[in-house]
Amino acid sequence: MSEMTCTDLVAIIRECAGDSDTADLDGDILDVSFEELGYDSLAMLETAGQTQRRYGITLDDDVVVEAKTPREFLDLVNGKLVAAA
Amino acid sequence: MNKPIVTGIGVLAPTGLGTEQYWAATRNGAKGIGPVSRFETEQYPVVLAGEIDGFEAREHLASRLLPQTDHMTRLALVAADWALADAGAKAEELPEFSAGVVTASASGGFEFGHRELEALWSKGSEHVSAYQSFAWFYAVNTGQISIRHGLRGAGGVVVTEQAGGLDAFAMARRRLRDGAGLMLTGGVDSALCPWGWVAQIACGRLSTSADPERAYLPFDSAANGFVPGEGGAILVVEDPESAAARGVARDYGTFAGYSATFDPPPDSGRPSALRRAIENALDDAGCQPSDVDVVFADGAGVPELDLAEAEAISAVFGANGVPVTAPKTATGRLYSGGAALDLATALLALRDGLIPPTPNVSELAPGIDIDLVTGQPRRADLRTAVVLARGYGGYNSAVVLRAPDKP
Numbered sequence: 001m002s003e004m005t006c007t008d009l010v011a012i013i014r015e016c017a018g019d020s021d022t023a024d025l026d027g028d029i030l031d032v033s034f035e036e037l038g039y040d041s042l043a044m045l046e047t048a049g050q051t052q053r054r055y056g057i058t059l060d061d062d063v064v065v066e067a068k069t070p071r072e073f074l075d076l077v078n079g080k081l082v083a084a085a
Numbered sequence: 086m087n088k089p090i091v092t093g094i095g096v097l098a099p100t101g102l103g104t105e106q107y108w109a110a111t112r113n114g115a116k117g118i119g120p121v122s123r124f125e126t127e128q129y130p131v132v133l134a135g136e137i138d139g140f141e142a143r144e145h146l147a148s149r150l151l152p153q154t155d156h157m158t159r160l161a162l163v164a165a166d167w168a169l170a171d172a173g174a175k176a177e178e179l180p181e182f183s184a185g186v187v188t189a190s191a192s193g194g195f196e197f198g199h200r201e202l203e204a205l206w207s208k209g210s211e212h213v214s215a216y217q218s219f220a221w222f223y224a225v226n227t228g229q230i231s232i233r234h235g236l237r238g239a240g241g242v243v244v245t246e247q248a249g250g251l252d253a254f255a256m257a258r259r260r261l262r263d264g265a266g267l268m269l270t271g272g273v274d275s276a277l278c279p280w281g282w283v284a285q286i287a288c289g290r291l292s293t294s295a296d297p298e299r300a301y302l303p304f305d306s307a308a309n310g311f312v313p314g315e316g317g318a319i320l321v322v323e324d325p326e327s328a329a330a331r332g333v334a335r336d337y338g339t340f341a342g343y344s345a346t347f348d349p350p351p352d353s354g355r356p357s358a359l360r361r362a363i364e365n366a367l368d369d370a371g372c373q374p375s376d377v378d379v380v381f382a383d384g385a386g387v388p389e390l391d392l393a394e395a396e397a398i399s400a401v402f403g404a405n406g407v408p409v410t411a412p413k414t415a416t417g418r419l420y421s422g423g424a425a426l427d428l429a430t431a432l433l434a435l436r437d438g439l440i441p442p443t444p445n446v447s448e449l450a451p452g453i454d455i456d457l458v459t460g461q462p463r464r465a466d467l468r469t470a471v472v473l474a475r476g477y478g479g480y481n482s483a484v485v486l487r488a489p490d491k492p
Contacts, residue, residue: 014148015152016152017149017152017153018147018148018149018150018151018152018153019147019148019149020149021147021149038149042153042215042216042218045215046152046214046215046216049211049212049215052211053211053212
């Protein structure tokens with residue numbers, strides 16, 4: 001499976017947790033924290049669950065909540081995808 | 086402290102969205118019961134419900150809230166918005182810890198839970214939403230309303246089936262006595278999905294009639310159970326001094342008295358404790374039975390329960406001694422939303438001096454000696470109203486409301 005992009009992540013977040021009340025997710029949000037975007041830990045668990053199903057990888061809940069920004073989340077996912085390839 | 090006043094009302098009911106739309110429909114005896122449209126009922130013995138039509142959650146709520154809320158929570162959030170707006174209360178202007186939320190809940194978020202259970206058994210646990218952890222929960226409406234408006238005062242939830250709307254109102258009164266300035270209270274329920282349906286059918290009191298005009302007929306000789314519905318009301322109740330301090334100039338009425346009792350076991354041979362609830366509530370209000378101008382009945386729709394209620398009303402007020410109404414025959418029974426909506430209806434009746442009718446009921450059963458308002462609304466000078474509610478399992482509650490003092 002190809003690398004997960006920020007656009008892919010935004011699509012999943014919108015589906016799982018709704019659009020951000022505070023920022024335009026189509027803008028440059030790579031280094032804006034999920035907290036600032038308005039997503040709490042449950043929103044991130046929901047997003048991680050959908051990511052796992054779509055990409056066929058396993059992400060520990062503990063590791064997921066450590067990813068504070070989209071960039072960190074994508075690094076985590078793409079690291080798993082490289083390891084699985 | 087002084088007795089609390091109601092300063093805001095938010096209603097979502099099968100007969101209307103918003104207080105004035107609902108009230109216009111109710112005083113004209115409009116009807117909101119029909120065949121269930123939300124899911125296929127072919128394999129079930131119960132086919133009618135009071136459904137809310139025309140509610141589009143995304144017109145009222147941000148998309149962030151949709152994946153994490155059951156239908157009944159969306160209704161409750163909108164009812165709370167409308168109640169606060171009606172009260173002219175801006176949450177951000179209220180002292181953070183002196184405003185709170187107490188709602189009633191009879192079942193929690195069944196539709197959300199149904200969908201997640203289906204995902205669990207058809208696809209596996211990894212497909213269950215993380216939001217299921219709270220979206221089904223009895224306390225979820227209180228929590229979501231509190232978060233939405235930043236109301237960090239005392240909160241709570243009451244689970245007493247269809248008596249819940251009155252019991253939550255009373256718990257809100259207790260929080261005001263403890264020092265809160267403003268409370269949001271009431272109840273909104275909905276369980277119109279297959280899982281919710283079988284749970285409701287199991288109580289044995291639902292009507293199996295397919296005729297919307299003959300299915301829910303409390304006190305009628307053709308009573309044959311009740312029709313369930315969805316919706317309810319959220320009210321803003323305040324300490325009068327605290328309301329005056331924020332500039333409130335008008336209110337719907339005073340919460341004058343309350344009592345709750347619990348029935349003896351069904352096989353004890355002892356009578357229902359509903360009469361005692363009414364008498365105690367009148368005592369609490371400092372009222373005589375002769376002061377009461379109208380009674381909003383629980384209206385179970387089950388012959389023996391109707392008779393017990395009529396006997397309790399006649400024992401306190403005398404046979405045919407006070408006008409009685411049950412406008413809920415237009416909406417079905419709304420669980421925790423039912424008595425909350427009756428409180429709103431009673432306050433509107435006091436405001437306009439008009440008792441709304443009991444649609445569909447025409448011929449009282451033998452032994453029912455009450456002056457039930459049927460057919461047309463009745464004009465009357467209304468100062469004091471009593472609202473009754475009973476919950477499955479033995480809950481009885483009574484509230485006394487008094488019209489605002491005339492300026």
